[in-house]
Each structure stands twice: as structure tokens, then as C-alpha cells.
Amino acid sequence: MTAFPENLIAKILKRKQENALRSLGSNYAKVDFSSNDYLGFSKTRFQQHAGVSDGSTGSRLLTGNHQYFHNLERFLSEFHKVEAALVFNSGYDANLGFFSSVPQRGDIVIYDAFSHASIRDGIQLSNAKSYKFKHNDLEDLKKVLNTHKSHLGNLYVVTESVFSMDGDTPDLQAMVELTERYDAYLVIDEAHSVGVFGEKGEGLVQRLNLQHRVFARIITFGKALGCHGSAILGSEFLKVYLYNFARSFIFTTALSPHSIKVIENRYNMLNHHSPDSFYQQQRAQLLRNIKFFKATLNSLGLDKENYVPSDSAIQCILVPGNENVKTVAGTLQSAGFDVRPILSPTVPKDHERIRFCLHSFNTFDQITDVLKHLIH
Numbered sequence: 001m002t003a004f005p006e007n008l009i010a011k012i013l014k015r016k017q018e019n020a021l022r023s024l025g026s027n028y029a030k031v032d033f034s035s036n037d038y039l040g041f042s043k044t045r046f047q048q049h050a051g052v053s054d055g056s057t058g059s060r061l062l063t064g065n066h067q068y069f070h071n072l073e074r075f076l077s078e079f080h081k082v083e084a085a086l087v088f089n090s091g092y093d094a095n096l097g098f099f100s101s102v103p104q105r106g107d108i109v110i111y112d113a114f115s116h117a118s119i120r121d122g123i124q125l126s127n128a129k130s131y132k133f134k135h136n137d138l139e140d141l142k143k144v145l146n147t148h149k150s151h152l153g154n155l156y157v158v159t160e161s162v163f164s165m166d167g168d169t170p171d172l173q174a175m176v177e178l179t180e181r182y183d184a185y186l187v188i189d190e191a192h193s194v195g196v197f198g199e200k201g202e203g204l205v206q207r208l209n210l211q212h213r214v215f216a217r218i219i220t221f222g223k224a225l226g227c228h229g230s231a232i233l234g235s236e237f238l239k240v241y242l243y244n245f246a247r248s249f250i251f252t253t254a255l256s257p258h259s260i261k262v263i264e265n266r267y268n269m270l271n272h273h274s275p276d277s278f279y280q281q282q283r284a285q286l287l288r289n290i291k292f293f294k295a296t297l298n299s300l301g302l303d304k305e306n307y308v309p310s311d312s313a314i315q316c317i318l319v320p321g322n323e324n325v326k327t328v329a330g331t332l333q334s335a336g337f338d339v340r341p342i343l344s345p346t347v348p349k350d351h352e353r354i355r356f357c358l359h360s361f362n363t364f365d366q367i368t369d370v371l372k373h374l375i376h
């Protein structure tokens, strides 16, 4: 075994001292209040068809571009009411590919201060300048837009329809109107909204009928759809541009035919939207659970200043300090709940939190129980 560099050991030790060292744990036996499997879809069994292989054999620009991609992308563009869809290996890859390749030198990207790491990493790889605006604060966004309104390059504005670490939602309607006034291109990451919001789980943008006024949407299949992969939704031009310039699309092995069939299967479940379909039952139960969680928070007096208001499946209670939040999470874990502490630097210092991900399969008793443990 070769020696490990001293400077990297020092970084690990520093993280440890700050109580922020990440570990690869597993809590599978516990009650799940932590995964993104909001509808329990990851547990549905998909019968693999004979002849559908497990490997794609190459990048999509070489041998990996099997017919299943074309079928899925055509389906996605119809389902999501958009001209074109391009499938990526993950939401991380999609954001990295989009933000590193679309905004050019001379352009400006204006992003919500709480944007996901994949958006920030993409922006960092880009030659464009970037500025953040205060989280979900349209007045602040307006200020930043005003500062740059005479800029000659393109303006891109990016937000999430459900924020991954807060579960809250910006005023998308107002944001569309604002960005239109400034001729800015609006990009919305819908990772945590697809499957949960919209009659058939189309996401919040479509629920608000804003799909024609958004430059691009990033959707992921690893959250409510319970499988893996992602897509960027936009114009045919955007699609052609991305498969020519987005390096995280070009220089990687494509998803396998099997993976694509699983995504297709999950969308078929969304598409069967009669009230007694498996999907609609799960979605209705998830929405009931979100309501029940919030009502219980209220009755226990937990929805005061430390609660991050949210109507989504992601619900957070702030517990400032890495050590404190770890202790609280440890108590809940010892009581049998898979609840994770969210530490800084993942969230800003003093905004550490317990993050509850709610699911269709959580029971009212489990919700009451976990919240009661929070106050003991």
C-alpha cells in the first residue's frame, strides 16, 4: 500500500475536529424518514425482458445509443409537454453538463444561494460569471438582475422547484414573470418535485402551466421514481447543443437498456392515473402524510422558529451546531428511526438541521412517534 498524502490526512482530521466528517453508514432496518423514495417505487419489482442487456457498451455518441433512449426521450417530451428531452446518467451529471457548457464567457448565471451542489459545481466549471441571490428572495433577485440588466451577454437564472435541504418552493409564477422582464433564461431543477406534484407527477412547473416559459428543466429519476438517471427538458436546439458540448453527457458510458426500461416502467405507473392506481394511492397517501406531519408538528409546538416551512415531502427542524444535531439524530436513530442530521458545510453553519423525508409508506403512528422523540 502506498502512503497517503499528509495534506489530505490533515483535511480529514480537520473535518473530524469540526464534527463534520462524513461516513458511509446504513440504517436499513430502521423506519425510513431519510431516503428520497417518496412513493416507495424503489421497492416495486420490474420484470426484466429477455434480451434487454445490462450494459450499454459505450457513450451515447458511440455504441451506447440504443433504441430505448429514443423511445424514452420521445415519451418524456410528450409527458412533460416540451419539445425535447435528453437523458443523462444522473441529476448530478445533468446539472454539471448544463451549467458547464451552456453559459458562455461573457454570460452571467444568477443562482439561488441554496442551490444544489451539482448546480454550483457546474457553474464553477463554466467560463461565465456568477452571482447568487438570497434564498427564495425575489426582491434580491430583482436587485441582482437590475445590476446586470445592461450586460451584453446572456443572463441565466437558476432555482429549484423544491429545495433539497429545505423542502421549500420559490414563487415560480413570479419568477417566470420577473425573468421574462429581464430577458433572462430561467432554469428550474425539479429533482424533488417530479412524481410528487402535478396530477400525474409531472412536477410543479407543469402544475402551474409554466412549461412553455422556462428555458430548461432538470428532472431526476433517483428520487420519487425510485430508480436512477435524469433528463434535461427544453428545446430541440438545447438538446442538440447539449449532446455536442456537455462533457458529462459525452464522455461517459450511457445508461444500460435495462436502466432505461426501468425508468419507462416507472413513468407507465405515473401515466396510469385512475384514482385506484398504485401511483395515485401512493401519492394521495404521501400528501396525507405531509399534512399529518405538519399538523403534528403544530400540536407539539414544534413548528415555531426552528421549523423550515414546507409543503413538500422534505421537512426540516433546525438544530444549530454539528454536535447538537448529531446528538438529536442519534437519539432518534437509537429509537429505531432512520433520520439523518444535515451538517455544515452541506448547509451553512448554524443552519444544521434534522431533515425528515416523508413517504407514502410511513404510518401516522410512526410520524407521531418520531416527532414525540424529538421533544424528549
Ligand SMILES: Cc1ncc(COP(=O)(O)O)c(C=O)c1O
Binding pocket: 090, 091, 092, 093, 095, 116, 118, 160, 163, 164, 189, 191, 192, 220, 221, 222, 229, 230
Ligand atoms: C436539487 C437536486 N438536484 C440534483 C440532484 C442530483 O440528482 P441525482 O441524485 O440524480 O444525481 C439532487 C440530488 O441530491 C438534488 O437534490
